Amino acid sequence: xxxxxxxxxxxxxxxxxxxxxxxxxxxxxxxxxxxxxxxxxxxxxxxxxxxxxxxxxxxxxxxxxxxxxxxxxxxxxxxxxxxxxxxxxxxxxxxxxxxxxxxxxxxxxxxxxxxxxxxxxxxxxxxxxxxxxxxxxxxxxxxxxxxxxxxxxxxxxxxxxxxxxxxxxxxxxxxxxxxxxxxxxxxxxxxxxxxxxxxxxxxxxxxxxxxxxxxxxxxxxxxxxx
Amino acid sequence: xxxxxxxxxxxxxxxxxxxxxxxxxxxxxxxxxxxxxxxxxxxxxxxxxxxxxxxxxxxxxxxxxxxxxxxxxxxxxxxxxxxxxxxxxxxxxxxxxxxxxxxxxxxxxxxxxxxxxxxxxxxxxxxxxxxxxxxxxxxxxxxxxxxxxxxxxxxxxxxxxxxxxxxxxxxxxxxxxxxxxxxxxxxxxxxxxxxxxxxxxxxxxxxxxxxxxxxxxxxxxxxxxxx
Numbered sequence: 001x002x003x004x005x006x007x008x009x010x011x012x013x014x015x016x017x018x019x020x021x022x023x024x025x026x027x028x029x030x031x032x033x034x035x036x037x038x039x040x041x042x043x044x045x046x047x048x049x050x051x052x053x054x055x056x057x058x059x060x061x062x063x064x065x066x067x068x069x070x071x072x073x074x075x076x077x078x079x080x081x082x083x084x085x086x087x088x089x090x091x092x093x094x095x096x097x098x099x100x101x102x103x104x105x106x107x108x109x110x111x112x113x114x115x116x117x118x119x120x121x122x123x124x125x126x127x128x129x130x131x132x133x134x135x136x137x138x139x140x141x142x143x144x145x146x147x148x149x150x151x152x153x154x155x156x157x158x159x160x161x162x163x164x165x166x167x168x169x170x171x172x173x174x175x176x177x178x179x180x181x182x183x184x185x186x187x188x189x190x191x192x193x194x195x196x197x198x199x200x201x202x203x204x205x206x207x208x209x210x211x212x213x214x215x216x217x218x219x220x221x222x223x224x225x226x
Numbered sequence: 227x228x229x230x231x232x233x234x235x236x237x238x239x240x241x242x243x244x245x246x247x248x249x250x251x252x253x254x255x256x257x258x259x260x261x262x263x264x265x266x267x268x269x270x271x272x273x274x275x276x277x278x279x280x281x282x283x284x285x286x287x288x289x290x291x292x293x294x295x296x297x298x299x300x301x302x303x304x305x306x307x308x309x310x311x312x313x314x315x316x317x318x319x320x321x322x323x324x325x326x327x328x329x330x331x332x333x334x335x336x337x338x339x340x341x342x343x344x345x346x347x348x349x350x351x352x353x354x355x356x357x358x359x360x361x362x363x364x365x366x367x368x369x370x371x372x373x374x375x376x377x378x379x380x381x382x383x384x385x386x387x388x389x390x391x392x393x394x395x396x397x398x399x400x401x402x403x404x405x406x407x408x409x410x411x412x413x414x415x416x417x418x419x420x421x422x423x424x425x426x427x428x429x430x431x432x433x434x435x436x437x438x439x440x441x442x443x444x445x446x447x448x449x450x451x452x453x
Contacts, residue, residue: 026288026311026325027307027311028311029304029305029311076366076367077368079365079366080311090364091362099365099367100367101367101370102367102368103329103333103369103372103376106325107333109326122333122375123371123375125375125405125406129371171305171306172289172305172307172322173304173305174289174322174323175289175324177324179326
């Protein structure tokens with residue numbers, strides 16, 4: 001059952017210390033800024049965060065890192081010119097980093113959401129990122145085993161939700177959100193618009209409401225992705 | 227003057243290609259109507275040399291086919307960016323999809339071609355492009371490993387020499403690998419190469435250097451593409 005929350009603080013309530021938290025977004029497109037700000041106020045610590053990047057500039061995920069709430073980050077691309085918050089923490093040994101190929105990251109989330117116990121992929125074979133992982137020959141090619149990433153909470157952003165939790169996204173702000181929504185025990189979504197059931201075209205729904213636990217409407221911010 | 231010497235087209239009356247010229251040469255070899263992913267950095271500039279009549283459809287890893295040119299002015303939309311996180315536009319017929327679908331397109335062998343930068347490429351087509359391996363480097367792989375194993379063809383766009391003059395086409399990569407035996411062609415400022423999977427690399431064309439001189443500058447067995 002999807003709950004429409006009246007505030008961001010209500011939407012992020014109950015996140016426990018030590019949780020694994022999926023955070024949507026690719027760079028800042030699709031990043032759930034308001035939910036992250038809520039998580040900073042809420043104060044859960046010792047978090048493992050899974051997100052494509054390791055924060056940009058001083059807002060969003062970067063602000064969560066700066067608040068000292070994250071013990072470990074799992075991501076594909078932490079090295080960006082404006083990822084200075086992560087870089088300083090990493091160089092001072094204050095955050096653990098697991099780098100994953102971007103496709104394996106997405107597929108590991110998908111696997112968790114689909115009840116798949118792991119999968120073999122050619123991505124990473126023969127590289128540092130396959131070290132210590134099981135490999136297997138299938139039809140004459142070498143594959144490496146990747147395991148699912150299941151999480152306690154997913155924080156994502158969508159464009160419009162109906163009150164049953166059906167979601168539609170906007171352009172490339174969709175990115176990781178649909179797979180993250182499936183991979184967490186509790187999926188929390190910030191949206192620009194909330195509509196009544198029947199308003200969204202059922203053929204156009206991207207994330208069905210079965211994956212969505214909490215919705216909160218947030219105001220648009222100029223220059224910031226949905 | 228351009229001459230054909232032992233099957234290699236040599237442009238010795240000029241210097242090496244500039245960055246924009248390198249992108250143009252590579253773009254000229256992209257088949258009409260191909261589905262193509264351009265890596266971040268210099269490979270992205272190949273798109274500037276793909277006119278609409280090429281029919282090439284650009285894929286961006288963050289969930290889009292039919293990506294258009296860079297967005298400017300009022301067309302800038304924070305929800306519409308490319309893999310390098312720069313604002314872009316959408317072309318008629320574009321589609322959006324989530325990350326697992328986007329990478330299934332790569333890993334499932336549906337993309338015709340990708341263009342990637344590189345630190346090193348080996349004779350056998352091994353690619354090193356994600357990590358310098360230095361102790362204080364922050365590793366960041368993004369979609370490079372997925373593209374390298376998944377695209378039907380991998381074209382590398384890079385300068386042939388490092389700033390200190392070391393060739394980046396090598397017998398064995400010394401940088402951490404991105405993928406094994408994945409590169410098909412290498413487009414550089416000095417020459418274009420074809421990787422055949424054998425112990426020789428084929429040279430197709432040179433700029434600012436003869437085939438003979440190129441052989442003396444690169445510690446890799448080179449042969450003419452069309453003897």
